[in-house]
Amino acid sequence: MAVCLLRYLVRHSSKPRSLVVSRESSHGTMSTYSTVTTLSAVKTQRMQHLAVLRSGVGLAERVLNPPLQSINGNHGSGNIQSSSDNNNKDTDAAFELAIKQLNSLQSNDAAIRNSMKNARVDTKADTIKYLERSGLSLETVERLSFIHVAGTKGKGSTCALTESLLRHQGVRTGFFSSPHILFTNERIRIDGQLLAKDKFTEQFWKVYSRLWDRREHDHDMPAYFKFLTILGFHVFVAENVDVVVLEVGIGGEHDCTNIVRNVRTVGITSLGLEHTELLGCTLPEIAWQKAGIIKTGSHVFTHVTQPECLEVIRQRAKENLATLYEVPPTEDYFRSEAYAPIWQTFSNLIRLNGSLAIQLTEDWLAQSGKQQHTPHEVKMDPQLLDGLISTHWPGRCQLVEWHGMRLHLDGAHTLESMEVCTEWFEKSVRDSVNPKILIFNRTGNSGFEPLLKLLHRTCAFDMVCFVPNLATSTPNAPSQVMVRFSPEMQLDRARIIASAWSDLCATEQQKDVGQVYNTLIDAFTAIWQRFPQATDHDGQLEVLVTGSIHLLGAAISALDLIEDPKSRTDK
Numbered sequence: 220m221a222v223c224l225l226r227y228l229v230r231h232s233s234k235p236r237s238l239v240v241s242r243e244s245s246h247g248t249m250s251t252y253s254t255v256t257t258l259s260a261v262k263t264q265r266m267q268h269l270a271v272l273r274s275g276v277g278l279a280e281r282v283l284n285p286p287l288q289s290i291n292g293n294h295g296s297g298n299i300q301s302s303s304d305n306n307n308k309d310t311d312a313a314f315e316l317a318i319k320q321l322n323s324l325q326s327n328d329a330a331i332r333n334s335m336k337n338a339r340v341d342t343k344a345d346t347i348k349y350l351e352r353s354g355l356s357l358e359t360v361e362r363l364s365f366i367h368v369a370g371t372k373g374k375g376s377t378c379a380l381t382e383s384l385l386r387h388q389g390v391r392t393g394f395f396s397s398p399h400i401l402f403t404n405e406r407i408r409i410d411g412q413l414l415a416k417d418k419f420t421e422q423f424w425k426v427y428s429r430l431w432d433r434r435e436h437d438h439d440m441p442a443y444f445k446f447l448t449i450l451g452f453h454v455f456v457a458e459n460v461d462v463v464v465l466e467v468g469i470g471g472e473h474d475c476t477n478i479v480r481n482v483r484t485v486g487i488t489s490l491g492l493e494h495t496e497l498l499g500c501t502l503p504e505i506a507w508q509k510a511g512i513i514k515t516g517s518h519v520f521t522h523v524t525q526p527e528c529l530e531v532i533r534q535r536a537k538e539n540l541a542t543l544y545e546v547p548p549t550e551d552y553f554r555s556e557a558y559a560p561i562w563q564t565f566s567n568l569i570r571l572n573g574s575l576a577i578q579l580t581e582d583w584l585a586q587s588g589k590q591q592h593t594p595h596e597v598k599m600d601p602q603l604l605d606g607l608i609s610t611h612w613p614g615r616c617q618l619v620e621w622h623g624m625r626l627h628l629d630g631a632h633t634l635e636s637m638e639v640c641t642e643w644f645e646k647s648v649r650d651s652v653n654p655k656i657l658i659f660n661r662t663g664n665s666g667f668e669p670l671l672k673l674l675h676r677t678c679a680f681d682m683v684c685f686v687p688n689l690a691t692s693t694p695n696a697p698s699q700v701m702v703r704f705s706p707e708m709q710l711d712r713a714r715i716i717a718s719a720w721s722d723l724c725a726t727e728q729q730k731d732v733g734q735v736y737n738t739l740i741d742a743f744t745a746i747w748q749r750f751p752q753a754t755d756h757d758g759q760l761e762v763l764v765t766g767s768i769h770l771l772g773a774a775i776s777a778l779d780l781i782e783d784p785k786s787r788t789d790k
Contacts, residue, residue: 277779278621279401282613282628283413314416317423318403318697324443325702342445346475349441350449352433353426360452361481363393364462366583369471369509370488370523372635373572377488378466379612380568380576385462386411387606388584393460395451395476397444397468400614400630400772403698407451409458411611422457426450444468448475462583470498472511482514484583485541486575487521490528491635503531510535517541518586518594520578544594549573552599561604567616567639569607577603614771616643621778623752624760625653628775630768632661637670640765641677648761654681654750655761658742660688660713660770662704667716668723670766675723682749683733684742685717688769690776691740699772710737739777 276284347357366381368374375396382394392410399405407414426449430440441449448468455463465482467474487509490502498508506528513519519536521543523529529545536543549570553562565573578594585592616639617628627647631640648655657680661667674680687709689695704712717735724731736742750760764774 278619278775279779281619281621282617282775283401283405310416310420313420314404315697317420317427320427321403321423321443321446322697322700322702324440324446325700326442342473342475343478346441346445346448346478349430349445350452350478353429353449353453355449355453355456357478359456361479363455363460364583364587365465365479365482366462366484366486366579367465367467367476367479367482367512367514368486368488368579369467369474369512370486371491371493371505371509372633372639373488373575374466374486376568376612376615377486377572377576377579378464380572380607380610381486381579382408382411382464383610384576384580384603384606385464385583387602387609388580388589390584390589391459391461393451393455393458393463394466395448395455395463396466397447398768399698400768401696401698401775403447406447407454409454409460414454418454422450422454426453445475462587467509467512469494470505470508470511472508474512477512480514482512483517483586484579485513485517485519486579487512487519487523487532488572488575489635490523490525491633493633503527506531507535513539513541515539515541518582519543520546520575520582520594522546522572522575542594544578546574546578547595547597549577551597552577555599558599558604565608567643568610568612571639573607576607580606614768616640618647620759624762626774627761627763627765628771629763629765630771631670631765632767634669634673637673637765640763641673644763645677648678651759651761653759653761656680656682656684656746656763658684658686658739658762658764658770658774659716659766660686660709661716661766662688662701662709662712662769667766668719671716671720671723674763674765675720675727675729679729680732682746683720684736684745685713685720685733686736686739686742686770687713688767688773689738690773690780691738695773696776699769699776701769710735739773740780743774743777743781 350357350360366378368378368381370377378394378396382392386392392408394408394411395406396408397406402413402416404414404416404419407419426446430446434440440446451463465476465479467476471477490506490509492500492502492505498505502525506523506525510519510532513532513535517539519532519541521529521532522545523532533543549572550562552574553559581590581592581596582594584590614628614630619626619628625647627644629636629640629643631637655678657674659671659674661670687706688699688701688704689706689709690699694700701709713735717733720733721731724733734745736745746760746762764771
């Protein structure tokens with residue numbers, strides 16, 4: 220489809236130049252025609268790569284692998300790994316050993332609850348202490364340039380779009396995000412690519428060993444996320460990136476990422492109630508936390524709509540002598556004759572977050588002296604368009620076909636994100652007569668009842684599976700270990716959710732087709748036994764996996780472990 224869109228633009232490149240604008244790239248002026256034809260060639264290569272993916276790789280690579288991502292030619296770091304490198308047993312073993320050691324920094328649920336009851340640790344001061352102890356000064360980190368993004372819904376998507384847009388301008392990018400789906404190195408990306416496992420391992424032991432050797436007491440080590448933040452800074456300095464797109468972990472004001480003081484471009488995405496035990500129980504309280512990333516003199520861009528939240532953000536911007544801009548709707552970029560037909564083809568990823576990402580990108584380019592830009596300016600061209608549609612952000616409204624299933628993967632875990640997820644799934648299956656199956660889990664202490672209500676009214680599911688984030692009965696792979704929640708705790712949680720679903724079905728006087736499964740392997744085995752036609756590829760199942768990013772990882776791992784689904788139906 221992307222190729223067709225670019226062909227459409229080629230045909231219309233004779234339109235007035237106000238419709239398709241020439242841009243100043245890092246390589247000089249590029250004409251409209253040469254831009255479009257170059258992008259068309261890139262798109263053709265990408266589609267050919269995808270065809271190869273369909274025929275010969277596992278589900279994990281189909282979900283995670285962004286084809287031909289580093290189009291700006293920044294391969295000098297040697298970060299990019301081939302598939303054979305990723306399958307290197309020695310490299311994998313060394314990587315998993317590092318992750319096992321990293322997991323020792325995770326806290327269990329009791330420790331986390333205890334920390335909430337006690338006085339808050341000064342997270343930023345603590346992060347700086349460990350950063351400098353690891354051999355990296357804050358001043359060195361601040362030689363890098365940053366775009367910092369906070370929010371409840373869409374902050375990861377906005378960061379992914381922003382990174383892609385910048386890379387398509389020839390900018391060398393670093394990207395720090397959380398959580399990961401399958402592998403911990405998903406959190407640190409260079410030029411759109413996961414940090415190579417061997418590089419992750421090398422940097423991990425360098426940082427870990429320094430911190431371990433310089434402890435002042437037995438427990439004097441940074442916690443899991445804090446360590447990964449520090450590790451990310453080490454990587455970005457070593458890779459000499461032009462800009463780091465930095466996604467906040469939780470909140471903003473007290474987040475580990477909020478130690479950098481030189482941020483000139485800030486984004487705040489949609490807000491909702493989340494992590495209320497840490498961030499506050501009202502939207503204004505949460506807005507105050509998110510706006511804590513605003514720095515002196517920065518440009519702040521947002522698509523927050525709640526008046527009470529906007530007022531808080533506006534006040535915090537004023538306190539920091541920063542300038543707040545409310546971004547225009549993304550659709551405004553696609554009202555011209557040349558671009559209007561494309562709008563209907565876009566995913567929610569672009570529709571909801573495209574404008575904010577464009578404004579962040581254009582502002583950073585302008586503040587870095589690479590181009591002129593006026594905030595709120597609405598313009599579109601093939602280079603921007605390709606940056607948008609080339610964005611790969613796995614596990615968010617992602618559809619993958621696998622062994623007779625149309626897997627709808629979305630890590631929605633808040634009410635706002637689940638609204639987007641259910642709308643997307645409903646549209647996807649609206650005309651389908653295939654069986655519809657829900658696989659759901661929700662970890663943590665936040666309420667799941669509103670999410671269940673949304674899912675319940677989305678469609679009449681033929682089968683509903685409540686399952687922990689466990690691929691098999693054996694321990695998860697190191698990158699998927701959650702120390703906070705034991706398997707027993709997760710299974711108890713799944714039973715509680717299933718009971719709430721049963722109550723909801725009784726209230727609505729509808730049949731309860733929900734069932735609890737111990738693992739994802741068990742759930743998929745039951746699905747294929749119930750609908751054996753899917754294993755023969757004579758039919759397709761519409762499967763929605765949602766509620767937790769960690770659930771997606773476990774589901775993908777389970778499916779990759781099942782080499783022959785048909786054999787499961789014969790047992």
